[in-house]
Amino acid sequence: MDMSREIAKAEVLIEAIPYIRTFAGSTVVIKYGGSAMTDESLKMAVITDIAMLKYLGLRPVVVHGGGREITDMLGRLGIPTRFIGGQRVTDVQTAQVAEMVLSGSIGKNLASDLEKVGVGAVGISGKDGRTLQVEKKKGHHNEDLGYVGNVVHVDVTLIESLLDSGFIPVISPVGIGQDGATYNINADYAAVAVAGALKARKLVFLTDVEGILADVGDSSTLFRSLTVSQARGLMAEGVISGGMVPKTECCIAALDKGVRHVHILDGRVAHSILLEIYTHRGIGTMMTGDDEVGSNDQADSEVGKEEQA
Ligand SMILES: Nc1ncnc2c1ncn2[C@@H]1O[C@H](COP(=O)(O)OP(=O)(O)O)[C@@H](O)[C@H]1O
Numbered sequence: 127m128d129m130s131r132e133i134a135k136a137e138v139l140i141e142a143i144p145y146i147r148t149f150a151g152s153t154v155v156i157k158y159g160g161s162a163m164t165d166e167s168l169k170m171a172v173i174t175d176i177a178m179l180k181y182l183g184l185r186p187v188v189v190h191g192g193g194r195e196i197t198d199m200l201g202r203l204g205i206p207t208r209f210i211g212g213q214r215v216t217d218v219q220t221a222q223v224a225e226m227v228l229s230g231s232i233g234k235n236l237a238s239d240l241e242k243v244g245v246g247a248v249g250i251s252g253k254d255g256r257t258l259q260v261e262k263k264k265g266h267h268n269e270d271l272g273y274v275g276n277v278v279h280v281d282v283t284l285i286e287s288l289l290d291s292g293f294i295p296v297i298s299p300v301g302i303g304q305d306g307a308t309y310n311i312n313a314d315y316a317a318v319a320v321a322g323a324l325k326a327r328k329l330v331f332l333t334d335v336e337g338i339l340a341d342v343g344d345s346s347t348l349f350r351s352l353t354v355s356q357a358r359g360l361m362a363e364g365v366i367s368g369g370m371v372p373k374t375e376c377c378i379a380a381l382d383k384g385v386r387h388v389h390i391l392d393g394r395v396a397h398s399i400l401l402e403i404y405t406h407r408g409i410g411t412m413m414t415g416d417d418e419v420g421s422n423d424q425a426d427s428e429v430g431k432e433e434q435a
Pocket residue numbers: 159160332333334335337338339340341342365366367368369370371373
């Protein structure tokens with residue numbers, strides 16, 4: 127046995143103690159998507175991380191995506207795909223396919239993967255228990271997007287009862303309108319709505335980039351922590367652009383709704399969730415409200431979690 131490796135492993139466990147103590151009982155919402163969902167070995171790493179959070183006493187809630195899988199299925203059915211401003215234009219047929227892929231397949235499979243590693247999990251649609259109540263959403267230039275929903279209310283009853291019974295809720299981003307119709311919701315927005323309604327301690331976005339970078343393409347320029355004003359400044363300067371703009375806006379919206387910390391993590395790195403939450407350095411970008419300077423969650427300040435490199 128390589129003793130120095132074993133000792134290093136023990137030291138990692140010891141480093142985690144203050145985080146385990148502080149976060150026990152906290153609700154953490156994980157937006158799961160991207161490479162971490164399509165690559166089998168990364169997928170297993172995420173599943174075991176989520177199970178580990180549960181074993182360590184947190185209350186994890188998963189909101190999953192599946193945009194790529196919906197596009198694949200639509201392609202197989204000969205239905206064209208169109209996005210406007212990052213939202214899928216969703217006619218009745220597309221809404222049926224999105225619901226089938228998200229609620230019928232991805233969510234149920236994630237729940238059974240979690241069950242395989244020994245934790246109870248239940249895949250629910252945002253329609254179940256009228257959890258995600260939506261109104262019709264329009265494009266930025268008032269375009270008709272069809273059955274795309276904007277979450278106006280989250281009924282947390284079903285989520286809370288699953289958590290209280292020891293299950294991990296796995297929520298698909300499908301909502302119900304006042305008209306009773308099925309609406310497709312961008313998963314990032316659904317995760318923000320869920321995290322806000324649950325007043326989650328943390329919201330974690332898994333994406334396909336290291337976090338927010340000063341120079342996209344240079345991973346050494348990662349911002350380890352950002353306040354809302356700093357993030358707004360980076361958007362105004364154009365440092366944050368493209369797909370990272372709506373994601374950053376989602377982070378800000380979640381903080382506005384009372385979520386303490388929002389993390390953007392690289393889902394291409396195995397065990398990124400555990401590395402972020404339970405190590406001093408973290409691995410992605412943590413965003414906090416302006417009244418919190420750097421990373422001063424109680425646990426972080428207790429152990430002196432490093433601020434931006
Ligand atoms: N400052 C930045 N830091 C990191 N990524 C950025 C930044 N500005 C623009 N981006 C782009 O945003 C992308 C992430 O957004 P997106 O692909 O929409 O994420 P997701 O598919 O996970 O929702 C990155 O791959 C990168 O190309």
